[in-house]
Amino acid sequence: MLYREAGQFKATYAEDMAIFPIRQDRIALAVLLGIAFIGVPLLATFRIWPFGTDYLLWAILLPFLILALAAIGTNILVGYCGQISLGSGAFMAIGAYSAYKLATGVHIPLAWLGFAIAIPPLPVLASILLGGFMAAGAGILFGIPSLRIKGLYLAVATLAAQFFFDWAFLRLPWFTNYAPSGSVNAPELDFFGMVVRSPVERYLLCLAVVTVMAVLAKNLVRGNLGRQWMAIRDMDIAAELIGIRPLYAKLTAFAVSSFIIGVAGALWAFVYLGSWEPLAFSIDRSLELLFMVIIGGLGSIMGSFIGAAFILIVPIMLNVIPTKLGLPLSTQTITHLQFIIFGSLICYLLIKEPHGFARLISIGKEKLRLWPFPY
Amino acid sequence: MASIARRLLILATALGGAALSAPAAAQNEQFIPILSYRTGPYAVNGAPYANGVVDYYNLINERDGGINGVKILIEECETGYATDKGVECYERLKSKGPTGAAFINPLSTGITFALTEKTAADKIPIITMGYGRADSKNGAVFAYNFPLLGTYWSAADIAIQHVAKELGGFDKLKGKKISLLYHDSPYGKEPIPMLQVLAQKYGFEFTPIPVTHPGVEQKSQWLAIRQHRPDYVLVWGWGVMNSTAIKEAAAVAYPRDKMIGVWWSGAEPDVTPAGDQASGYKSLMLQHGAGKFPAHADIEKYVYAKGKGSTEPGKIGEVLYNRGITNAMLGVEAIRKAQEKFGKQPLTGEQVRWGLENLILTDARIKELGFEGMLKPVSISCSDHEGARYGRVQQWDGKGWKVISDWYTADESLIEPLVADVSAKYAAEKKIKPRDCAKET
Known part of the structure; x- marks a missing residue:
């Protein structure tokens, strides 16, 4: 009843091609953004339930936003271009460590040439973005094998990236500025004199970055480039025959995807963790991102958000609920239960809807449009 | 259809009700969070340690009725020795109880690194007995880190x-x-x-x-x-x-x-x-x-005899179990010390920090606590957050x-x-102005 487009006429091509052609969707999105940008910070500032403590901001919303961004990056490569990647964790690490190096100053002595490359410490924002570009570079490099190998074989090649960078950041002390423990500290988050410290400020920073990136990604996948990626995904030989260059299409997918993942990695390290070790970007992280994309929906920006929320929040909920209900269970029973229920949930969801939450939502939308008179 | 919807509604109300009613706790309680790991590849070591910690807090509640009458309220959170889970647990537990967490004890050096800055901002001491960052011995820079008994x-x-x-x-x-x-x-x-x-x-x-x-x-x-x-x-x-x-x-x-x-x-x-x-x-x-000491006899008498023990009685006195009770004891004594200054009531993390920094355990006091033969005297100060450097x-x-x-x-x-050098670097990086330990009381 409410969700019906009758009477919404489109007079121009621009209106017809809008990201959200249905008015109700636009309103829903505006409300969501309003809550995210104004409602949440207001509630958090005045400490109104459920923002009485920092918990929701620090431990739920902040990691959710950053992982959703990383999931968008993974989705561009895996969902839109069809290149299975197990190296997302490595690209996050490259973003994080490059940003760290750039923010603390780079010094490469080239003794045999008689000079040294010295870059003074860069501002935090520039470091984070450049961290993304470094990740994009590495993504292109490790994307080259995709021109020859496909599917699971490519997954193994990207796995090599994961293990190589895990090794590099763990073993080469230059990356950690020779920190004795191998754990590095993020610099102060100084954005042109404005220092981001409190959870609300951190949240707003991530929210802004994620919103901008998501809009850019959405437009990219709707445009020429995105269509090339999808053509490659659906049938690479046919795509080549209609004039799409696989080299260009695949490598741009790797570059854009790695850039977004790299920025997410830098945010994860600088804004969320504050102090980290390579284990924060291990193979587990890569798999987690892949699961987010699969559960959320391959080839869907919104699916990335839902997938991130599902993988991140459901285990925490399963862990918190028994304690909240006051059930007399030991922590280890609760943890085991959490694994069992979460695993079964994933199985159930994938059997019921192999295309993930995004598909469920689009089915729901179709039904709502016809409701209450389906034919 | 309707009945399913109604059942869901009832479930949702029950869950919502539970979520809302949770904060209603007694006021004369000191909350102490326990970050533990009883699952995963480190569980074999994490579980006995956590059992010791839990048993000692129960002993204080059962035998003494709390610390000077202030009951200890505990909640465990499973970290699996993973840093990100540890941070989530810390955020979940840090503001529970009437005064928030008294101190935090992550039992993971990785989590310690991740929490060092957060705990200082939240004013909650982080006790890392026998682990953690070695440079945090310098209390002038690391006001809230306490790598007790040895780095x-x-x-x-x-x-x-x-x-x-x-x-x-x-x-x-x-x-x-x-x-x-x-x-x-x-x-x-x-x-x-x-x-x-x-x-x-x-x-x-x-x-x-x-x-x-x-x-x-x-x-x-x-x-x-x-x-x-x-x-x-x-x-x-x-x-x-x-x-x-x-x-x-x-x-x-x-x-x-x-x-x-x-x-x-x-x-x-x-x-x-x-x-x-x-x-x-x-x-x-x-x-x-390893081995049993008078403190263990009390635990067996007041905790296990009442069926409130957290492990099999045969495991009392194992090395990591003993480390758990030692660790819990130091935390409890720090709270007791802080109560001398701030009153016999639930204390904030900042107040407990003062107690930790001024904690002195003499041989006589250690004997009184039932730890004679387990520990040597401990004396913590602003410049020495380690307190003792003995080993066998x-x-x-x-x-x-x-x-x-x-x-x-x-x-x-x-x-x-080395401590001076590395902690000075940390202070410079984080723009921390080291405290003047001569002026601390």
């Missing part, structure tokens, strides 16, 4: 002292080869700078050998050890890595009595899986070893741990410059 730099120094004693003097260390087999994480890397300083001073050759988490795959490392033939191997492992290291040593026939584990690699679960192969293996002791060495004889050395005291003249 990894103290441990490294004590280990080398023992090696020197076995060889017959520090001069005999020259030209010897000592390897460090370490868990490749901040935990395992922490002793390296100290060992490098020691290697330079005494002239032995030091080789660090990393083992990737979780440490079940060590074939190549032990192959390297067999080729390199070090005179001693120091083991900085945790969880399954320890027993694997002993088994692999046996496989390449490396003598177990030339292996010295840190105090986190010297408990029963580390040696028993290796069976007879573990005989002769040595490890440092964070002061105490124990050896596994196939059935139990035997203490085989006298007390060692870590050499402060070697550690102090």
Whole structure:
């Protein structure tokens, strides 16, 4: 009843091609953004339930936003271009460590040439973005094998990236500025004199970055480039025959995807963790991102958000609920239960809807449009 | 359809009601969060430790009715030894109870690194007994970190002292080869700078050998050890890595009595899986070893006799269980000390921090608490957040741990410059103005 487009006429091509052609969707999105940008910070500032403590901001919303961004990056490569990647964790690490190096100053002595490359410490924002570009570079490099190998074989090649960078950041002390423990500290988050410290400020920073990136990604996948990626995904030989260059299409997918993942990695390290070790970007992280994309929906920006929320929040909920209900269970029973229920949930969801939450939502939308008179 | 919807509604109301009613707790309670791990590859070591911690808090509640009448309220959160889960647990628990968390005790060096800045901002002390960052001994910079009873730099120094004693003097260390087999994480890397300083001073050759988490795959490392033939191997492992290291040593026939584990690699679960192969293996002791003391008798009487114990009675007195109760005791005594100044009521983290920084446990007090023979006197101050730097060495004889050395005291003249140097770097990086310890009371 409410969700019906009758009477919404489109007079121009621009209106017809809008990201959200249905008015109700636009309103829903505006409300969501309003809550995210104004409602949440207001509630958090005045400490109104459920923002009485920092918990929701620090431990739920902040990691959710950053992982959703990383999931968008993974989705561009895996969902839109069809290149299975197990190296997302490595690209996050490259973003994080490059940003760290750039923010603390780079010094490469080239003794045999008689000079040294010295870059003074860069501002935090520039470091984070450049961290993304470094990740994009590495993504292109490790994307080259995709021109020859496909599917699971490519997954193994990207796995090599994961293990190589895990090794590099763990073993080469230059990356950690020779920190004795191998754990590095993020610099102060100084954005042109404005220092981001409190959870609300951190949240707003991530929210802004994620919103901008998501809009850019959405437009990219709707445009020429995105269509090339999808053509490659659906049938690479046919795509080549209609004039799409696989080299260009695949490598741009790797570059854009790695850039977004790299920025997410830098945010994860600088804004969320504050102090980290390579284990924060291990193979587990890569798999987690892949699961987010699969559960959320391959080839869907919104699916990335839902997938991130599902993988991140459901285990925490399963862990918190028994304690909240006051059930007399030991922590280890609760943890085991959490694994069992979460695993079964994933199985159930994938059997019921192999295309993930995004598909469920689009089915729901179709039904709502016809409701209450389906034919 | 309608009945399902109604059931869902009832469930939702029940859940919502539970969520809303949770904060209604008694007011005269001191909340202490417990970050533990009873699942995953480190559970064999995490569980006995957590049992000790829980049992000691229960003892205080059951025997004394709390700390001067203030009941202890605890909640456990499973971290699985993972840093991100640890941070989530900390955020979940830090503001529970009437005054928030009294202190936090992550039992993971990785989580300690991740929380150091957060705890300072939230004004909650972080107690890292026998682990954590070694530079946080300097309380002037790390106001909220308390690496009580020994850091990894103290441990490294004590280990080398023992090696020197076995060889017959520090001069005999020259030209010897000592390897460090370490868990490749901040935990395992922490002793390296100290060992490098020691290697330079005494002239032995030091080789660090990393083992990737979780440490079940060590074939190549032990192959390297067999080729390199070090005179001693120091083991900085945790969880399954320890027993694997002993088994692999046996496989390449490396003598177990030339292996010295840190105090986190010297408990029963580390040696028993290796069976007879573990005989002769040595490890440092964070002061105490295994065995029962008067405190244990009280725990059996007041906690286990009432059926409130958290483990099997046979496991009381194991090394990590004892470490758990020691750790809980130090926290409780810090709260007691803080109550002298701030009143017998639930205290905030900031107030407990004062208690920790001014905590002095004499021999007489330790005896009173039932820890005589387990601990030496502890004296914490602004400039020394470690409080004590003693250690002994124990050896596994196939059935139990035997203490085989006298007390060692870590050499402060070697550690102090490194602490000053590394903590000054941290202060500069984080723009922390070190406190003037002369002005602290």
